[in-house]
Amino acid sequence: MAHVILDDPQVVEVLLDHDRMRLLTPFMAAPMTIAQAAEITGCPPTSLGYWVKRFVRLGLVREVGTRRPAVFQAVSNEFIVDPSRVMPLEEMLSGVQRPSWERMLRGYAREYQRVSPDWLLRFHVTPEGLLTRRELTREELDGSGAPAGQRPLGEWALLRLSREDAQAFRERLSGVVQEFLGRSSDVESDSVYLVHVGLTRDPVHG
Template identity: 40%
Template sequence: MAGATLLDSEAGRVLLDFSRARLLAPFMARPMTIPEAARYARSSPSALAYWVRRFVDLGLLRQVGERKPHTYQAVSAEFMVDLSRTAPLDAVIAQMNQPGTDRLSHSITQQYQRISEDWMIRIYVDGNNLLRQELVPSPFPTQAALPEEIRQQLPLDTFGLIRLNRRQAKRLADALMAVVLEAFQEQSEDPNDDNYFLHIALTRDTPPE
């Protein structure tokens, strides 16, 4: 991509770590002092100061001007990392998805705990002879028996297999994205309303060996 800086060394491996890359991100947007960037990165200035020195040593960051407090800026607003020289693809994808996966799991857990502190897990085989596990509040034996007000609060958390040809898969992906885009366009402007964590995935299934 035009304007991108290619990284295939230790600097690239550092930026593949999301927890490190987010510390550089404020400086990629514009020149900042360490205290300014620390607020955006939600880091302590002292912890960020260490990584600023590290980023400078790696050639990712440069000091802008001589005035104090010192101002720093990333050497590029965009970086490209050559994975063939830094890390295996499966490890990189797992690392990229980890922050979202962790947040999704945490948010689902918190919502279940808001509904009830006591849960049971229902283990059964569905109509397709697939083993299923389902959380249900302990006073209720099945999902179907839950009161409507509780069922409406349960987080949407499901996955499954569906047989599609490529055209059908593309149509489903387009339809899902259209629904999501419409929801974003119509989202609430009331700051008192809740934020909802959204995750969408559709890919050809390849069972692990």
């Protein structure tokens, strides 16, 4: 199924809405009834039915065949949109990335609570004038011991790198992700981890 390029602002707005896109996704994967899609998404059939009708009006979904209950399918499994018609680039990136960031933050909060129920935030200025912020437990502050358990990984850094070193760093980080994707487990008892790796020029320093 070929990709479809969309430039209708109403359509772009729907596709950039994480909640609406979640409801559309099952129909992009395969033809199905509203009841089947409701089971996948967890959305009540009545509410999903409203959105399916709207997707049809916007030209994103069509009814397939004449059987009852009705079967619907997206007009393509790939949509390409021009977000600049409805919002600035930074706002678009924020909208696309925010659900994942929020999910990551919920994961951090849960893992921190598993390590210790009593967390503090330490602000420190280095001799060079750099402000650092770090979470620490009451036990760490009092010197009575380290937290029982490993805190989630969340490293931030400002690095001054040559173009060559920045490219090498990017490739190495990407390589580590690809390596462990290849080692992803099928064992149900193993934990599922959310991973984000990012590297960009710092906008504060141009």
